[in-house]
Each structure stands twice: as C-alpha cells, then as structure tokens.
Amino acid sequence: MEAIAFLAPDQKVLDRRDHIIADLADLLPKERLIHRKTQLVPFETDGFVAYRRMPLCVALPETTAQVAAVMKYCHRYKIPVVPRGAGTSLSGGAIGQEDAVILGLSAMTRILDIDFMNRTATVQAGVTNLSISDAVGHEGFFYAPDPSSQLACTIGGNIGMNSGGAHCLKYGVTTNNLLGVKMVLVDGTVIELGGKALDSAGYDLLGLICGSEGQLGIVTEATVRLLAKPEGARPVLFGFDSAESAGNCVADIIGAGIVPVAIEFMDREAIAICEAFAKAGYPMDAEALLIVEVEGSDAEMDAMLADICDIARAHGVKTVRESQSATEAALIWKGRKSAFGATGRIADYICMDGTVPLSQLAYVLKKTSEITDSYGLRVANVFHAGDGNMHPLILYNINDPEDAARAEAAGMEILKLCVDAGGCLTGEHGVGIEKRDLMRHQFSEADLAQQMAARAAFDPDWLLNPSKVFPLEGR
Amino acid sequence: MEAIAFLAPDQKVLDRRDHIIADLADLLPKERLIHRKTQLVPFETDGFVAYRRMPLCVALPETTAQVAAVMKYCHRYKIPVVPRGAGTSLSGGAIGQEDAVILGLSAMTRILDIDFMNRTATVQAGVTNLSISDAVGHEGFFYAPDPSSQLACTIGGNIGMNSGGAHCLKYGVTTNNLLGVKMVLVDGTVIELGGKALDSAGYDLLGLICGSEGQLGIVTEATVRLLAKPEGARPVLFGFDSAESAGNCVADIIGAGIVPVAIEFMDREAIAICEAFAKAGYPMDAEALLIVEVEGSDAEMDAMLADICDIARAHGVKTVRESQSATEAALIWKGRKSAFGATGRIADYICMDGTVPLSQLAYVLKKTSEITDSYGLRVANVFHAGDGNMHPLILYNINDPEDAARAEAAGMEILKLCVDAGGCLTGEHGVGIEKRDLMRHQFSEADLAQQMAARAAFDPDWLLNPSKVFPLEGR
Numbered sequence: 007m008e009a010i011a012f013l014a015p016d017q018k019v020l021d022r023r024d025h026i027i028a029d030l031a032d033l034l035p036k037e038r039l040i041h042r043k044t045q046l047v048p049f050e051t052d053g054f055v056a057y058r059r060m061p062l063c064v065a066l067p068e069t070t071a072q073v074a075a076v077m078k079y080c081h082r083y084k085i086p087v088v089p090r091g092a093g094t095s096l097s098g099g100a101i102g103q104e105d106a107v108i109l110g111l112s113a114m115t116r117i118l119d120i121d122f123m124n125r126t127a128t129v130q131a132g133v134t135n136l137s138i139s140d141a142v143g144h145e146g147f148f149y150a151p152d153p154s155s156q157l158a159c160t161i162g163g164n165i166g167m168n169s170g171g172a173h174c175l176k177y178g179v180t181t182n183n184l185l186g187v188k189m190v191l192v193d194g195t196v197i198e199l200g201g202k203a204l205d206s207a208g209y210d211l212l213g214l215i216c217g218s219e220g221q222l223g224i225v226t227e228a229t230v231r232l233l234a235k236p237e238g239a240r241p242v243l244f245g246f247d248s249a250e251s252a253g254n255c256v257a258d259i260i261g262a263g264i265v266p267v268a269i270e271f272m273d274r275e276a277i278a279i280c281e282a283f284a285k286a287g288y289p290m291d292a293e294a295l296l297i298v299e300v301e302g303s304d305a306e307m308d309a310m311l312a313d314i315c316d317i318a319r320a321h322g323v324k325t326v327r328e329s330q331s332a333t334e335a336a337l338i339w340k341g342r343k344s345a346f347g348a349t350g351r352i353a354d355y356i357c358m359d360g361t362v363p364l365s366q367l368a369y370v371l372k373k374t375s376e377i378t379d380s381y382g383l384r385v386a387n388v389f390h391a392g393d394g395n396m397h398p399l400i401l402y403n404i405n406d407p408e409d410a411a412r413a414e415a416a417g418m419e420i421l422k423l424c425v426d427a428g429g430c431l432t433g434e435h436g437v438g439i440e441k442r443d444l445m446r447h448q449f450s451e452a453d454l455a456q457q458m459a460a461r462a463a464f465d466p467d468w469l470l471n472p473s474k475v476f477p478l479e480g481r
Numbered sequence: 482m483e484a485i486a487f488l489a490p491d492q493k494v495l496d497r498r499d500h501i502i503a504d505l506a507d508l509l510p511k512e513r514l515i516h517r518k519t520q521l522v523p524f525e526t527d528g529f530v531a532y533r534r535m536p537l538c539v540a541l542p543e544t545t546a547q548v549a550a551v552m553k554y555c556h557r558y559k560i561p562v563v564p565r566g567a568g569t570s571l572s573g574g575a576i577g578q579e580d581a582v583i584l585g586l587s588a589m590t591r592i593l594d595i596d597f598m599n600r601t602a603t604v605q606a607g608v609t610n611l612s613i614s615d616a617v618g619h620e621g622f623f624y625a626p627d628p629s630s631q632l633a634c635t636i637g638g639n640i641g642m643n644s645g646g647a648h649c650l651k652y653g654v655t656t657n658n659l660l661g662v663k664m665v666l667v668d669g670t671v672i673e674l675g676g677k678a679l680d681s682a683g684y685d686l687l688g689l690i691c692g693s694e695g696q697l698g699i700v701t702e703a704t705v706r707l708l709a710k711p712e713g714a715r716p717v718l719f720g721f722d723s724a725e726s727a728g729n730c731v732a733d734i735i736g737a738g739i740v741p742v743a744i745e746f747m748d749r750e751a752i753a754i755c756e757a758f759a760k761a762g763y764p765m766d767a768e769a770l771l772i773v774e775v776e777g778s779d780a781e782m783d784a785m786l787a788d789i790c791d792i793a794r795a796h797g798v799k800t801v802r803e804s805q806s807a808t809e810a811a812l813i814w815k816g817r818k819s820a821f822g823a824t825g826r827i828a829d830y831i832c833m834d835g836t837v838p839l840s841q842l843a844y845v846l847k848k849t850s851e852i853t854d855s856y857g858l859r860v861a862n863v864f865h866a867g868d869g870n871m872h873p874l875i876l877y878n879i880n881d882p883e884d885a886a887r888a889e890a891a892g893m894e895i896l897k898l899c900v901d902a903g904g905c906l907t908g909e910h911g912v913g914i915e916k917r918d919l920m921r922h923q924f925s926e927a928d929l930a931q932q933m934a935a936r937a938a939f940d941p942d943w944l945l946n947p948s949k950v951f952p953l954e955g956r
Contacts, residue, residue, distance in 0.1 A: 125735065181685065197928045199928075201903065201905070202904075203869060205643070205654070207906050207923050208924065208932050208951075209935055210692050213685050222684075257598055263710075305781075306777075362678060428676065430676070437683060445683060448682050449683065450673075452671070452672050453673065456686065457683050460684055460689070463935045
C-alpha cells in the first residue's frame, strides 16, 4: 500500500528527544515510560496493520493526575500526543509518529464504583469493555456495547471511536450508554462532563467527546449505564438464496417496527470462511445468511420470531433454524464474532466500515460485488445489517503491492458508494487515518470548517492525535 | 421578582432600528417581518412569564434561504439574534431584548419527507411535535419525545432544549431520537449534520447542537426517528401513604432493570389539584401517587406489571388500580398532562426542573418540603420519577413582590439541592435565563470555560441568544 501522508514531524521535538524522555520519566511511576526502540515496536501500529510509524515514546500513567502532568508538559513544549487504549483501532486511530508521545491508558484498569441502584459503573479508561460486564454479571446486569474486540478493547478507546457491536441494534452504541467522563484537556486542566443524572446543564460536550477520536482531550474515567440482562436470548439462522432477498428482509423487519437485539448478515464467502473455522452449523448452500437474535421471556421471543418468520417467508427464505440450546447459541455467535480472525487465516484483508439506509442495503451489496469484481478481487460481507452498518472484507495479498493498491482503491470506491447512497463512510471504526481523505466526499467545506473550529476550541495547536480525522491539506 | 440582568443593549443597534427593519423587510416575504410595538407584545415573553423584554423586531422566514439571508445580514452588522419556536420555553430561552431580532421559525411548518422503510421523517423546524406523530400515525408509527406542550411546541424548540416528556423513560429525549439537521451558522452559511444513516463521520456536532439553546446556529430542518406504536399500553395507578415509600419504589423498579414506558409521580398537593381539574379517579387519600405505564402485548404487560406490583407491595402500596379501558387510560394521562394548567388555576407558580439519581429521590423530596416550609410556601410535586426528573411547582402570589422573591429563593435552593445530591439543575427545560447564574454551582470555572470555548467556535461574537445559559459576568 502506498505510504500514507502524516504531518511532517517537528524537527525541534526530534532534536530534544532524550531531554523530553528524561523529563517525562520524572512525571511517571518507574517503568511507566517506554522509550527503547525494541520496546516501542508493539506501539508502531494498531488494528489497522497496513501502516507503521515509530513514536517518540510511550507514557503509561496510572492516575488522572499523572495524565494531567504529562499533558501539561507536552502542551508547554508543543509536543504532539496520541492517546491509545488497547490499540485495536481498525482505522489507524492509535498510531503515532516520530515526534509524538503515545499516551497509553492501558495501565488505568481500576473499577472505581458500581452502583446497582442507579445502574451505573464508573471505571478508569483502560478497563476493557468486557470486564465491565464481568464485574456486574453476578447481579444480573451488563454493559451493552459489544465490539468484536471486546475482550481486549478499552472503554476509553470505545469512547474515542463511539464503538458499536452486534447488539447495538437494540441497545445503541457507546454514546447511548455513556453518562459521564473525567477528561484532561490539552493543557492539563481536568474537567468533568455528565454524571449519574440523566441530563446535564449547558452544552452536550459529553456527546461531542464521544467519537472525537482523542482529539479533544484525554478521557481518564467513564461512568456508563448498566442494563439488566434479558430473561432469555435466542439466535435464529435464516438462509436465503440471494443477498438481495436477505437485504430486503432486513429492511422489512425494521420497517415493520420490529427491533430484534441483533440482525447480522453474512454472504456466501463469509459463511464459508466462518463455518470452516467455527463449525457453527451455518447453511452452506445459502447465498446469504441472517443471524437474528431476539430477547425476553419465551412468550415474547416466540411472538417476535413469528412476525420475523412471516417476513422472511415473504422474501423466500430457504432455511430457518432456531438454536436449541445455550451451547448452540454460543456456537452461532462464535462463528460470527470470529469472522475477522477466520478471514485472516485464509487471506490478508482490509475491512471497510460504511453505513447505509436500510432501503439501500440490497443495492449497495450488489454494487459492492460489481466494484470488487472490476478490480479482480474477492469480497466477503459480514456485518450489522439491522443498523445498516456494512463491513465488506476485501481479500488481497499484502505482499503484492499492486494487489494492495487495488484493494485500497476498491475500498475507497465502496465507501463513496455508501455516502452516495445516503449513508456514511464510517459506522463504528472511526475515520482515523484510513478515511481522512474521504471526509471531503461526505462533507462540504463549510461542514469541515465548522468541525475543525470545534476542534480548535479544545486544541488550538492541533497537538492531540494531529494526523487523524481531517484531510491534511486545507486545515 | 427582581429584574433579571440582561446584557446592556447595543446603542448602535438601537439607533439604527428603522434602518435595520427596512433592510430585513427586503429579505423576507411580505408581512413576515413584525415590528410595530402592538404586534410585538406576544413576543415579549415566553412560557417563563415572569420576565418581559421587547425585541427589536420579529422575522418569520419560510425557507432556509431566508433564514440564511437574515443571519448573513445580522452577522455583518453585529445584531443579536434570538431563535424562537412556539415560545413555550419554561426557562426564558426564547425571550429577546431591545437590540435583538427574534428569528421565529413558526412559519416553517412543512413536512418534507416521510420514509417508513428507514423509519424517518424530515420536517421544517416550525413543525409542532405532535403533528409529526399525527402525520405518521395511520401507518402505525409515532415520534417518541412528548413534552406536555407537544400540541404547541416545535421540533426546532425541542432540539434547542433537548426536550423530554413522560414517555422518555423508555424512548429517550430529543437527542436520542434526532438523526440529522440542516442548520444556518451565525454568518449565514448552511451546513448539514447527520442524516438517515445511523452514524456520522467526524465529530458528533449533531449531539452538541441538541440542547445548545439556539446559541450555535439556527436549525431549519430536522430528520427524526419514527418508532412503531406498541401493540397496547396500560397505565396503572399506585397510591402510597408516604412520598418516601413511593420514591423508594421507583428506585427499586429501575434498580431491578425493569423499564416501563413511564413512571410519573404526584404528591398529595398535586393529586388534589389534578383530580379537581380532570376527575381522573386519582386516590385522594394517598400521600403519593405513581402512574406507571407499561406497553406491549397483553402477555408482556401482564408479566411486567406482576413484577412491578411485587415491588410496590414490598413498599407498602395502599391502592393499585389498572385502567380498564382506553377512555380511562386517556383520563389518567389527561390528569397528569394538565398538571401545570390545573395548578395555574389555583395559584401562580414557578416550575423547577432538576434531575437527581434515583437513589436520592426520597431524600430530595423530603428536603424540598423542608425548604418550601421554611419559606412559608406550598409546593406541589408532579414529575417524571423514572428518570429522576423532578418538577416541584412552588405556589406563590405573583402580585406580592415579597412572596415572589421567596418563591424564587426557594426554587434556587431546591436546584442547588439537586446538584448537591449528585444531580443536575435542569432535566428538560434548559438553562435559559432562569438558571444561568446557577451554572457556577454545577460546573467548575474550567468546565464553563471549555463550554464557552465550544460556543465561540460557532459564534465568536456572541450574537446568538446572547443573554442565556452562561453567567453574564466572567465571560
């Protein structure tokens, strides 16, 4: 893949590297500053593995006060800072560069407060997504957003990218489940936004922070909403003999006002890949598979599934299979959740992340195939269909530069297709560096100028995660 | 009540009043500029009737282009602009002043697009809240946020104040149901935020706009989410012999993970007032009444109500009465929704709007009584208990300046109490001018400075609704 442009590193910062490292070491506990080249290698890239940049150093504070001290120092000397959680970003959001300090939150792993009466949990930013649910499960609660990387990814990273997941169809994405944050501003000032109460006076800065990809401040603590676990849950497989029928079935389910907890879509390529890996019992003769999960009491699930089956039959569904046990249900989800890993076993791939109105699902799937065909590439589609969040996985060979360039070009065409169909060039993976230059396709100059003005209200010197989100030229 | 401070009117603008009116008249259709004093009287105040200020004039554009023309003109000559929907604001958000143009959106009443497949409606900002539901009801859909003023209030005003309503416990407030806006910036530039797709790339400016009280731009069009009407709905009355028991019952219902569509609370004073007006059959011997509404199929409602009744019995409920018919259900809601009007028949009142964590409900109710007792005032509590959004109505005599001052002082103490209990000084009515000076009680100087910096990124000259939200001194 061709080298993506970053901002030119600041020579003054590069020249003072040793000095900066010595200063930062004074602000952090022993061994919480990583600066030797060999130790920095794991921080060269993130889940967007196509690009690598070596950072200046990595700071791993344990407290908000230490984060504030690092920010105050970096702000005084105009040193760029890139916040990072577990580094699972798929859009390059956590990649630094030679003049930038990576501020890793992964050592801030304390759960500070669990309040069952108000259904909230307050945690440090480095707590992993799944460990919140683990900490409250014994009382029958859970934290809803469930990115596929939930075992590893942190709540701070989830906030930065406004992460979603398969079950966000019913429960919403991170912004819908976030009640408050403690945040360190670029100059080291600590502010609090939101809290346990359902509303906050003044502007909704909390909502603005969520999804701002670490450019407005460093979130160090988060208060999130806990939900009661449903009485039961049942995934059902629906096999169709065309992607179009499956896409239209999804649109009709949602159009009828039915909201299952998840509607996941796999095309033939994805079914084959996942079934080979997980042996989940997916129908191998289907062109498209829907995994529809409903929740509630048995009576509620029966009633909702009856309506869903009626709609599926109207679209000529070929196979309907309800999971008969918790084991089988887990296996169905294992197949889906391991889709990216299973794909990685057979080929290199880039995972696109676009969102389209449901009425456009079938059309966009058809055009996606046409685009990848025209580049001579294979594509596997496995995605959150219920909220129109598509994930075409474009298969290619990372060691063949021409193949990689073709994959990248096909990906960009697909994202433009999503925008042109009335959708958006990202669903839950963020803009990062990957889609930075496509922002012009989505937004007018006036739109971008206003977004950048909002950014400048927090970070006038563009020190926070500076190479991301906005096109480099025209700032 | 003592005169509330506004910014001093700009003398240069006052001196050019006739000139400005003539210029604005050129930008608008005939009779869409109101400037004669007698015609301006209805625009002197809003739902926060305690204060009156005459505006310079009122512009009533019919299109986004006309709004943009007015903004471009006012921006060039640095004329303050106060956006206004139906003028139902309870915090003074739509009151202007002598040097300000009121930009009324009430003539922009066109429904532009209804898309049942994607479950969205796109409407001009002056469309009333209820008329969205009216326009889609025949297909079984509705727009969820339901402020008591929904017959009159506009979607633009709802966005400005991030309005809620009784049924927001389940469905969320405006920000949870808003998908996109078209907005005119202070200099007349038109931008679009969000859209029919579920996510948007870049920062969540849409969330920031929602609840920004008209200070960041003029919303001219909104795309909102439509929901499917439930199969059935059933309100149930629960009478308790103490406010504390009722408050703890609410906390336990929510704490158990049960989410009815609404939990409304009335104390003895409010029960008497509403029953006298609506003859809704409320239990007159109760110290506190909960109206709990559940939705779904009969089986679902039965199951949820059984759980709720168990909890209510554990708190010693005295009366349980399910509505037996649609007529009876409508009557129960009529009593609740007319609470403010019914109160106005017996006394003047100010309606406070604070939010508290549910675990603090019983405590805050008790302290509220103590505060009003100490001022020798009566209070009626009628509010959205399920989301902790309290509405103490403090009764007083508007023609007795001392009584009015006492009511205002008691109200401020109650809001501080909400903040000190871990809550917030506004739930759904906004800050406006009413709670502007309490913002310092909720927020640190760093918090406020960052909010004002965000504002300045949109409106560096503070032309939009300038006297609102932030304390006047210290800007």
